[in-house]
Amino acid sequence: MSSSISEQMERELMRKLKDPRVRYLDYFSGEFDHVAHLTPDRVAQLHTLQSIDALVGRVWSAIASSPLPDTTALVVVSDHGMNTEEGVYSQGYNLVDWFTSAAGGAHHVITNRHPMTEFKLKGIDPFVSEVITPSQESAYLAGESGQYPTVVLDLDGNERASIGLRNNTLNLLQILLEQLTRKRLPGNVRRAAIDAFFEILGRERPAWTRNVAALEEELRALRARIEMQQKRAGAEPSQWTREQRDLGLDKDARRQANRLEAWKAEDRAYSDYASTISRLLALDPSDFDPGKFKIEEVIPRRSLGEPNSIHALQNYVVGPGPDGLLVAANGNLDMEKSFRTLDYFSAIGALSVRNNVQKAVSPHPVDFIAVPVKDGIWLRGSEDRQALVFTRHNAAGRLELRYMPVSHLKQDAAGELHYDCPDWSAGFPLELLEDPLLDVPPAEREAWLGEWHEELDWLRAVYRTKYSNGIIGLAEELLSDPAPSPYLERKRRLRRADLLVFASDHWNFNVRGFNPGGNHGSLLRVSTHSVLLISGGKDTGIPRGLRVATPYDSLSFVPTILALMGKPEPALPGPVIAELLATGH
Ligand SMILES: [Zn+2]
Known part of the structure; x- marks a missing residue:
């Protein structure tokens, strides 16, 4: 089955090449990427390259016998390189495990894929967009992984990871509320904790108030757009004629309907967030009774809140201190001892493995x-x-x-x-x-x-x-x-x-199943270097046998193709590859 999709795509490509009305076709192959992720074996990788080479040959022959061979160009481009080396296995480091461990802050972690997919039936579902891995060592959110995941990881870069942590102030406020509602605190600790809660909230109040007000204004504009979009959707025909279908009008309507649903979902989620933060900001120290409300009414669920500053990430609160909340000599809450903090820059920078199995890694x-x-x-x-x-x-x-x-x-x-x-x-x-x-x-x-x-x-x-x-x-x-x-x-x-x-070189974070053959996503030249080959019929003006020595990056791709098609878009970022347009055009 695995090759059936590419075979069908090839058949469709060949058929459309015969239709002179079609001016642009593309074909994506993930074959080399797939094999090179799996194995660094030279023979296996070469075999895949040969099959891609054969495909290029078949397309080239089909262009030659198409109605427009003289004005057609065949462009081969890769979106990145591949850090693969015979004799070296790419090693995976599991950041999900680290973040859920006490050493990493004991977070409930959201990823966009099932970790270790290869070992579970759930991993077969291709339409997953969100998976929560609960921490077994959570310091203050035990059993609340569905409501309060506090780290979002995007590991799809393989050789890089994007990490979002919940706003540090929300952690502090939630820990204090948690202690005030669930623990029987001595009177002086309780008073100090309430004072600390309102002092921390007071520091954020001006910025958060402005922010919620701005968000609500933006949401009013969004709702106006939703209403217009709804009218537009209502005016669409329920049946499409053949002609309309050929023009793609039915697909356009479907796209518009999806956009409407996405906007509605955004409106719901942001409105929820804004009203929760508004309730938090409305809490009043003179009339404060943590027993009178539920934590989820004032601490937004399933939200990271505002982005963290470097200062917050260097002093990030992951739980109460080992002895719980403590009062300093002056009667205030001892902010140093009452909370456990992590400096995420030094903690992540210091990660290391004990079993160093490969000399090259x-x-x-x-x-x-x-x-x-x-x-x-x-x-x-x-x-x-x-x-x-x-x-x-x-x-x-x-x-x-x-x-x-x-x-x-x-x-x-x-x-x-x-x-x-x-x-x-x-x-x-x-x-x-x-x-x-x-x-x-x-x-x-x-x-x-x-x-x-x-x-x-x-x-x-x-x-x-x-x-x-x-x-x-x-x-x-x-x-x-x-x-x-x-x-x-x-x-x-x-x-x-x-x-x-x-x-680091030959390491990856792809927790879905650590690609042992190789990876990409870092800035290393081997991972970023990509291929661009262009060959055109005699009326395209594309020079033959020319090797372009000037470096270009991928931002040049689209403007160059559009310029070659006679539809230049000078506003796009990235310069046109001048060498390809030197003659003709
Ligand atoms: Zn890949």
Whole structure:
């Protein structure tokens, strides 16, 4: 069965090639990706490449005998490379197990796939979008995994993981409420805990009040759109003619109907969140009785809340202290001793395995962590080896970057960053200074890396290095221009993970079933380097036998194809591959 879908796709592709009205066709093969994930064996991988090669040959022959051979181009592109090496097994590190353990904070964890799929029948269901793995060691949320998962993991990057942790203040407030409602606290502890609760809430109150008000305004606009969309859906015909179907109108209507359902679901979930936070903000110290309400009425369920600051992640509350809540000499709650905290940067950076079974693979699964900071990105390899990548836009509106080695970065409660500026040496994140393939003369490197350069200059200088165009890829991933509306900007901000963790060479986080053959998703050149081959009929103007030496990244793909089709879209990001359009056009 496994090859039946690709065989059917090929048959359809060949049939459509004969139809001169069809101007664009594509075919996706995950075959090499699949095999190379499974095994580093050279013969098995070669066999797959040969079968893809044969497919390309069949398509090329079909184009030659199609009605439009002279104006048709065949384009072969891969979306990434593959970190696979004969004799080396890619090792998996299970971040789900770590986060559910006491050492990792004893969180209930949400993933978008079943962990260890290969070993359970549930894993066969392909339509899963959310799986909760409960912690058996939860410090204050035991048995509440369905209501209060506190970590969201996206491990589909394989060689990278996106990690979202629940807002630290929600943890603090929930622990205090939990202690106040479920424990018989002595009078002075109880008073101190209530004071602490309102002091913490008071600190967040201005920002959270503004935020809920803005969200409610955005939701009113969303509801207006829902109403319009509903009218539009009501006006659609219930039967479609053949002609309408050929134009794709029935599919368009289905898309619009799905969009309507998605908007309604968003409205429900965000409204729920807004009213829960509003009830929390409305709690009044003069009339406060934790027995009068349920925790889920004031602490939003199934929500991470607002994103965490670096300060919060460096002082992240994972449970009450070993002796519960304690009162300091001045009568206030002792905030140090009353809670157990973790610094997630050092904890994740320090992960290691005891059984080091392969010489080529280090015992440390994590290479570095990346997080956005004001006007840049912080890269953390270890306490001593860190970097800040600063960004700005120049007069022409183009992004510029510069790199600075730092160490011991901390953020204080007010949001200020504090760090040391060590001398340059080898071993800082992205390993640019020492890379033999960095296209900057060794004597000029320290100065060059610290100066502002445009993205394209960075691409030319770094594309052959160990981490390839990682520095601009990180800026692309972690920083972006504001979205066209406050609501879209909010969704984008909420989707952004707290921590982006990159795996060390030959490590992966694919907890679905650790791909032993190889992986991709890191910034390593072997994982990011991709293939682009274009061959066109004689009227396409595509040069023959030309090897393009200029580096381009995948943002150039779509603008180039559109330009070749005579439908240029200059507003798209990424330059057109000029060499392909040099003749003709
Ligand atoms: Zn893959």
